[in-house]
Amino acid sequence: MEIVLGIESSCDETAAALVSGERLILAQRIASQDEAHRPYGGVVPEIAARAHVERLTPLIEEVMAEAGLTLADVDAIAATAGPGLIGGVMVGLVTAKALAMAAEKPLIAINHLEGHALSPRLADASLDYPYLLLLVSGGHCQLLVVEGVGHYRRLATTIDDALGEAFDKSAKILGLGYPGGPALEILAGEGDASAVRLPRPLLGSAEPHFSFAGLKSAVMRAKAAQSPSTSSGRSFDKLRMSGTLTNPAHAELVEAHAPYTDADIAASFQQAAIDCVIDRTTRALASAGQVTALVVAGGVAANLAVRSALEELATQSGLRFVAPPLPLCTDNAAMIAWAGIERLRLGQSDPLDFAPRPRWPLDEAAEPVRGAGVKA
Ligand code: KG4
Numbered sequence: 001m002e003i004v005l006g007i008e009s010s011c012d013e014t015a016a017a018l019v020s021g022e023r024l025i026l027a028q029r030i031a032s033q034d035e036a037h038r039p040y041g042g043v044v045p046e047i048a049a050r051a052h053v054e055r056l057t058p059l060i061e062e063v064m065a066e067a068g069l070t071l072a073d074v075d076a077i078a079a080t081a082g083p084g085l086i087g088g089v090m091v092g093l094v095t096a097k098a099l100a101m102a103a104e105k106p107l108i109a110i111n112h113l114e115g116h117a118l119s120p121r122l123a124d125a126s127l128d129y130p131y132l133l134l135l136v137s138g139g140h141c142q143l144l145v146v147e148g149v150g151h152y153r154r155l156a157t158t159i160d161d162a163l164g165e166a167f168d169k170s171a172k173i174l175g176l177g178y179p180g181g182p183a184l185e186i187l188a189g190e191g192d193a194s195a196v197r198l199p200r201p202l203l204g205s206a207e208p209h210f211s212f213a214g215l216k217s218a219v220m221r222a223k224a225a226q227s228p229s230t231s232s233g234r235s236f237d238k239l240r241m242s243g244t245l246t247n248p249a250h251a252e253l254v255e256a257h258a259p260y261t262d263a264d265i266a267a268s269f270q271q272a273a274i275d276c277v278i279d280r281t282t283r284a285l286a287s288a289g290q291v292t293a294l295v296v297a298g299g300v301a302a303n304l305a306v307r308s309a310l311e312e313l314a315t316q317s318g319l320r321f322v323a324p325p326l327p328l329c330t331d332n333a334a335m336i337a338w339a340g341i342e343r344l345r346l347g348q349s350d351p352l353d354f355a356p357r358p359r360w361p362l363d364e365a366a367e368p369v370r371g372a373g374v375k376a
């Protein structure tokens with residue numbers, strides 16, 4: 001069986017993994033840079049690129065040692081070649097090229113989104129094409145029919161924020177730090193999802209696209225309108241002083257001193273987001289054609305409330321539901337190695353001068369969506 005070394009460095013996780021054709025993760029390492037970026041409230045590309053340079057080679061040495069293998073035992077080297085932050089992508093891709101050249105092994109340039117899209121097949125041998133995939137991460141929010149390796153039909157995308165981005169921004173408003181998605185999920189578990197009325201953008205609209213910018217703005221207003229006695233984070237005065245509260249209607253809300261907690265806001269946000277996801281996915285299922293399963297992947301697929309709502313939708317639709325185990329949802333190198341195995345099996349590899357692609361859509365034929373890029 002083939003063995004592929006996978007490398008991931010497109011955002012703020014430096015990762016290396018060895019995966020075999022039997023779907024075994026022989027060894028893997030993920031070095032998170034959360035600490036380095038936390039003071040800035042988001043990923044700083046230069047800091048990320050430098051951290052990848054420092055960490056990647058030792059991580060690769062560690063996974064090789066743990067698996068007891070040398071490069072001679074590996075059948076190919078797969079690295080994320082985009083989309084992502086160009087500096088980080090270059091670090092991983094150049095490293096992979098150097099190893100491929102030195103060991104005389106094929107290089108496989110992987111689209112990071114393909115890594116996410118095929119990750120459910122690493123975890124589940126019985127998942128066959130075509131499947132409807134909800135790909136939800138920090139940078140992407142799409143519904144795609146995965147017809148085969150390299151064959152993706154995009155049915156929907158977001159016209160503004162990605163779902164993970166909406167979680168992170170809402171978490172930031174609630175003072176939960178960065179990256180806030182996982183912290184928001186935990187806080188939501190303690191709150192009342194009906195406590196704060198929030199909008200559900202695009203609910204019921206004909207095409208299955210997403211929009212989350214308006215929901216995030218509503219979270220900001222809800223936080224500003226919260227009674228100081230129930231707030232556990234930043235006070236509304238701070239928001240007022242920072243100039244966030246310029247609209248008189250919002251100022252009125254502040255006067256109302258609504259008695260909900262941060263946990264209530266978190267729970268209400270999460271429920272609104274889930275309602276949108278379920279409505280949009282239901283719409284996509286209607287136009288997807290015959291599919292074998294409803295599948296979710298990407299960082300937000302680690303959210304248990306999102307997973308269980310999708311599972312219920314799959315059951316109602318008479319479909320299997322497949323979601324990768326939690327560590328395979330957020331960025332990792334095992335999914336890149338697995339995508340490499342799928343491509344290797346089709347006899348595919350890439351030249352050593354393959355250029356990194358900071359922008360690289362999965363469905364290159366998909367039309368831009370009207371209104372896309374307009375952020376609230
Ligand atoms: O796939 P990923 O690791 O990186 C990208 O390719 O973007 O996704 C990261 C995103 C972040 O926005 C993070 O907050 C979100 O996934 N995320 C979550 C959870 N775990 C990660 N969002 C909500 N609930 C979670 N449990």
Ligand code: ZN
Nearest residue numbers: 116137299331
């Ligand atoms: Zn990702």
